[in-house]
Amino acid sequence: MKKILIILSFTGYLFCLDIYKEIKIYNDDLVNHEILHSLGIDVDHIYKTDQYIQFVISQYDLDKLILENITYEVIHEDIEEFYKSRLIQNYSSRDFNYGSMGGYYTFQEIEENIDELISLYPNIISEKISIGFSLEGRNIWALKVSDNPNINEQEPQALYTGLHHSREPMSYMNLFYFMHWLGENYETDLLAQHLVNNRELWFIPAINPDGLVYNETIAPGGGGMQRKNTRDTCSGTPIGVDLNRNYGYLWGYDNEGSSPDGCNETYRGTSPFSEPETQAVRDFVNQHDFKINFNYHSYSDLLIYPFGYEYENNAPQEDIDIFIEYGQDMVQYNGYTLGTGPDLLYPVNGDACDWMYGEANIFSYTPEIGSNSDGFWPATQRILPLAQENLYPNQVLALNAGSKYDVNISIDSESFNSNNVYPLFISIMNRGLSDSNGAVQVEIISSDNLVFELNEITLNGLDSREYIDLGDISYFELSNQSASGSIETITVNVYDNDYYYYSDSIEILIGEPISYIFDDFESNSSWQVGAQTDLASAGVWERAIPSPTYEDDNQIVQPNEDHTEFGNYCYMTENSTNPDNETQSDVDGGATTLFSPVFDLSMYEIALVSYWKWYTNNLGNNPGTDYWKVDVSNDEGLSWISLENTNLSNNFWQFEQFLISDYVTLTDKMQFRFIAEDIFNNGDVGSGGSLVEAALDDFRISIFENNNECNLGDINQDALVNVVDVVLLVNIIISDENVDNYLCSSDFNEDNLINIQDIILLVSLILN
Numbered sequence: 001m002k003k004i005l006i007i008l009s010f011t012g013y014l015f016c017l018d019i020y021k022e023i024k025i026y027n028d029d030l031v032n033h034e035i036l037h038s039l040g041i042d043v044d045h046i047y048k049t050d051q052y053i054q055f056v057i058s059q060y061d062l063d064k065l066i067l068e069n070i071t072y073e074v075i076h077e078d079i080e081e082f083y084k085s086r087l088i089q090n091y092s093s094r095d096f097n098y099g100s101m102g103g104y105y106t107f108q109e110i111e112e113n114i115d116e117l118i119s120l121y122p123n124i125i126s127e128k129i130s131i132g133f134s135l136e137g138r139n140i141w142a143l144k145v146s147d148n149p150n151i152n153e154q155e156p157q158a159l160y161t162g163l164h165h166s167r168e169p170m171s172y173m174n175l176f177y178f179m180h181w182l183g184e185n186y187e188t189d190l191l192a193q194h195l196v197n198n199r200e201l202w203f204i205p206a207i208n209p210d211g212l213v214y215n216e217t218i219a220p221g222g223g224g225m226q227r228k229n230t231r232d233t234c235s236g237t238p239i240g241v242d243l244n245r246n247y248g249y250l251w252g253y254d255n256e257g258s259s260p261d262g263c264n265e266t267y268r269g270t271s272p273f274s275e276p277e278t279q280a281v282r283d284f285v286n287q288h289d290f291k292i293n294f295n296y297h298s299y300s301d302l303l304i305y306p307f308g309y310e311y312e313n314n315a316p317q318e319d320i321d322i323f324i325e326y327g328q329d330m331v332q333y334n335g336y337t338l339g340t341g342p343d344l345l346y347p348v349n350g351d352a353c354d355w356m357y358g359e360a361n362i363f364s365y366t367p368e369i370g371s372n373s374d375g376f377w378p379a380t381q382r383i384l385p386l387a388q389e390n391l392y393p394n395q396v397l398a399l400n401a402g403s404k405y406d407v408n409i410s411i412d413s414e415s416f417n418s419n420n421v422y423p424l425f426i427s428i429m430n431r432g433l434s435d436s437n438g439a440v441q442v443e444i445i446s447s448d449n450l451v452f453e454l455n456e457i458t459l460n461g462l463d464s465r466e467y468i469d470l471g472d473i474s475y476f477e478l479s480n481q482s483a484s485g486s487i488e489t490i491t492v493n494v495y496d497n498d499y500y501y502y503s504d505s506i507e508i509l510i511g512e513p514i515s516y517i518f519d520d521f522e523s524n525s526s527w528q529v530g531a532q533t534d535l536a537s538a539g540v541w542e543r544a545i546p547s548p549t550y551e552d553d554n555q556i557v558q559p560n561e562d563h564t565e566f567g568n569y570c571y572m573t574e575n576s577t578n579p580d581n582e583t584q585s586d587v588d589g590g591a592t593t594l595f596s597p598v599f600d601l602s603m604y605e606i607a608l609v610s611y612w613k614w615y616t617n618n619l620g621n622n623p624g625t626d627y628w629k630v631d632v633s634n635d636e637g638l639s640w641i642s643l644e645n646t647n648l649s650n651n652f653w654q655f656e657q658f659l660i661s662d663y664v665t666l667t668d669k670m671q672f673r674f675i676a677e678d679i680f681n682n683g684d685v686g687s688g689g690s691l692v693e694a695a696l697d698d699f700r701i702s703i704f705e706n707n708n709e710c711n712l713g714d715i716n717q718d719a720l721v722n723v724v725d726v727v728l729l730v731n732i733i734i735s736d737e738n739v740d741n742y743l744c745s746s747d748f749n750e751d752n753l754i755n756i757q758d759i760i761l762l763v764s765l766i767l768n
Contacts, residue, residue: 132280166211484511535590
């Protein structure tokens, strides 16, 4: 009888669990959002618009709203049931190892997947170590990825953590994806090799295992809403300490950034590091020299950096600049919004990032994975796309832990001809958080048509964040073989003893191009919009004066002006009438095509096409999934050859040029087409791809007169062929001078050699 009573009591406890709802409060009903904090209501993951705020709330906190007579609208009566409805049980895929909890791993499966990683990649993944125990005695596991994983090599270290909050399973699913990427690509991918060979990457997938097991108990199929650990802090629910309010830096700074109420979702505990979970992280961090860190959470599509305890950021400006520099790089593809917690949400105190930066001197970030529609438990099909969109930030974090070089090269000339010498300007910055690994090598590479006086430079080293301007340290000239109208590439590689190359390239155009066709679209011309295969329902090409649009975080989507100096018009994908509605006129439903007129280039051997483009594809629900395409035809559109096919965005005017004659034979039926499209791809959310906008301006076709063509036999280029040229040719043959520079004027028999046979032919030419 006693056993039955115990079972009934436990069952009754489960049925008394707090119900979480998703609600919407219109701004007219809540003019001052700060009242939510003053009431102790968790608003960590609030979604804001100009009209309302939307967030998940427990019944405990909802009762506070009711007492204050705050009007709200219920979006989901039971958010846990809503999450469950989107989760697929026993889901499997070749691309990723899913778990049994709607695709997410149980704690046991976390341990099993750690063991599987170690078994699959023992040469680069360490044995797992327990950094401590949870409140209920579960291991908090850590593992290292490096080329000698079980040896401390004094390499730059980075730390990745997940599951401070147990209802945020994407925080660890993303980490497993990254570890598998490192293992699977180590043998074939240069970046993966570099990160593994020259870094020590530490992972703590589950800081809060007890909360996860609790969620497994109340919601075995996923969707459980327990956030905190399982300490008994409340007579009802939710129990527990918010581990991300329990760290020591300015713990309990105020009652807005954390709560003293044991029933509150942001309850900070009785003292700093009162919980064994945060103690374990603290001790582990203090045993290492981490340069940079991600503490993963979900949701809101954010990347948050310190400090978070108040609105005025008291971090040194130099550090804030680094946080912003790294952060802007990290979010350039996934479109997450970058900022501090107070900037983006509300102040917090006692969180892991503030402690890691403020006490442990680690550049620490909080990525909040997933959009408002994803929520705490994204749909099963969203697990892989969300992990993929955070692969690049994870790579960047690891790169920045060590040395990482920014290389910039430039040339102060616009035209390039023989008999001149041109300086190449080089500057380098070590943007990483570690000094260079030994000497820094600078390597200049180009074709044989460019002759450099100095193509290798060695620097003693570069400290972390050190900048050096080498100025015009090297010069080049054109060889006699360089042809007018050719495009030559100069590349500068920079590397240290990590042997990972950082590069910058620049293209130069040999000769003087002559503008043949130019259209700045300031007046109507014979350009045509629309192909038979176009399906775009919005965002169709038109000639217009640009009116900009902006995404919620003020990132520009559609251009705010054309490119032409003193101009107004360009071609663009449907002008907007509302700058605050970025989805009003973007490309939707398929492709839209812009055709040039047909041009006659049949009388020329060499021609160059150039234009300025604007292309946005990195914002919205599915960034980077669509393509900008530019094609050329020499048969008036019967067949097409690709010049550009890219998903890389440039939310600014960018110059492009192509030597058309390298792609097709020039005819009297030359035509170009420009395609922007928004299509649905597998894994996309919603009805299509990204926010797609495109624009085109200052289209030009240039032709060349080959002024570099040499006169056979005129060795000294004096427009005469005589005995002086014979003497020069003899001297060239018997000297150590580079004969390649004289092949054009001296190689009579075209055998790519200069020898006695060429002298005989030159003498014969003079005599005849």
